[in-house]
Amino acid sequence: xxxxxxxQAGHEGPAIDRSTLLSPxxxxxxxxxGVAVLVFMVATSWSDSFRxxxxxxxxLIQLDTRLTQLSSKIDTGARAAAQPRRGPxxxxxxxxxxxxxxxxxxxSAAVTIVEFSDFQCPFCARAEPTLEQIRKVYADxxxxxxxxxxxxxxxxxxxxxxxxxxxxxxxxxxxxxDKLFASQPSIQHDFLLQYARDLGLDMKRFEASxxxxxxxxxxxxxxxxxxxxxxxxxPAFFINGHFLSGAKPFAEFAQLINGELTxxxxxxxxxxxxxxxxxxxx
Numbered sequence: 001x002x003x004x005x006x007x008q009a010g011h012e013g014p015a016i017d018r019s020t021l022l023s024p025x026x027x028x029x030x031x032x033x034g035v036a037v038l039v040f041m042v043a044t045s046w047s048d049s050f051r052x053x054x055x056x057x058x059x060l061i062q063l064d065t066r067l068t069q070l071s072s073k074i075d076t077g078a079r080a081a082a083q084p085r086r087g088p089x090x091x092x093x094x095x096x097x098x099x100x101x102x103x104x105x106x107x108s109a110a111v112t113i114v115e116f117s118d119f120q121c122p123f124c125a126r127a128e129p130t131l132e133q134i135r136k137v138y139a140d141x142x143x144x145x146x147x148x149x150x151x152x153x154x155x156x157x158x159x160x161x162x163x164x165x166x167x168x169x170x171x172x173x174x175x176x177x178d179k180l181f182a183s184q185p186s187i188q189h190d191f192l193l194q195y196a197r198d199l200g201l202d203m204k205r206f207e208a209s210x211x212x213x214x215x216x217x218x219x220x221x222x223x224x225x226x227x228x229x230x231x232x233x234x235p236a237f238f239i240n241g242h243f244l245s246g247a248k249p250f251a252e253f254a255q256l257i258n259g260e261l262t263x264x265x266x267x268x269x270x271x272x273x274x275x276x277x278x279x280x281x282x
Contacts, residue, residue: 090244102145123246138257147222156185164180179199233245239257240260254272
């Protein structure tokens with residue numbers, strides 16, 4: 001019996017060959033390798049988790065931004081729906097009182113343009129060449145009616161309207177009207193008197209009417225009409241009752257005028273044929 005077998009004699013279990021056991025150095029190396037593998041696996045898992053979390057955070061931020069934008073649009077729409085309309089409705093046809101108001105063109109014209117205007121308003125002055133073009137192009141097919149609407153923040157406008165009405169008493173409303181717009185902004189008291197002299201008006205009658213504010217009831221009535229219609233600024237036009245706001249170019253007036261002429265089966269003048277009628281045959 002060999003020595004190893006003798007040493008194992010009297011002990012239970014199989015004999016162990018010590019030559020097959022790993023050395024302490026090898027064990028440490030394998031342990032380090034195992035730890036390294038675990039660390040790598042944990043690091044990889046953490047990196048993937050971090051990347052996933054970052055992507056989710058980015059998408060959540062995008063979603064939050066879109067929800068905020070959508071909420072803002074909804075709020076804006078709700079506020080717009082809750083607010084009352086500013087100014088007359090361009091889709092309505094209004095009836096405008098024009099009796100006794102100064103006008104240019106035949107009273108029987110197919111199209112009547114009622115203008116609410118202010119002698120101190122620069123936009124009203126800017127609209128005058130367009131109105132003159134309309135008169136030339138459409139001739140007897142159009143009548144232009146003037147209504148006073150001196151705005152509250154134009155301090156010289158009320159007196160200018162009174163002066164125009166004093167000139168109207170002597171049959172000179174339109175020549176005086178033209179002088180006021182041509183001379184804007186020089187429409188204070190002394191200028192108003194000089195324009196009356198330039199037109200050869202009876203100065204005693206003119207000054208008496210101006211000083212007594214004889215035309216104030218007419219102005220007040222025109223302003224009341226404008227406010228009842230919802231007009232908030234000047235110039236404001238009603239073309240056969242259809243509202244058009246501001247000093248618009250000739251083409252925009254022509255669209256509405258042509259629409260009315262078409263509706264009435266009347267020819268459109270050559271000078272306005274390039275402007276298509278407004279939708280709906282107006």
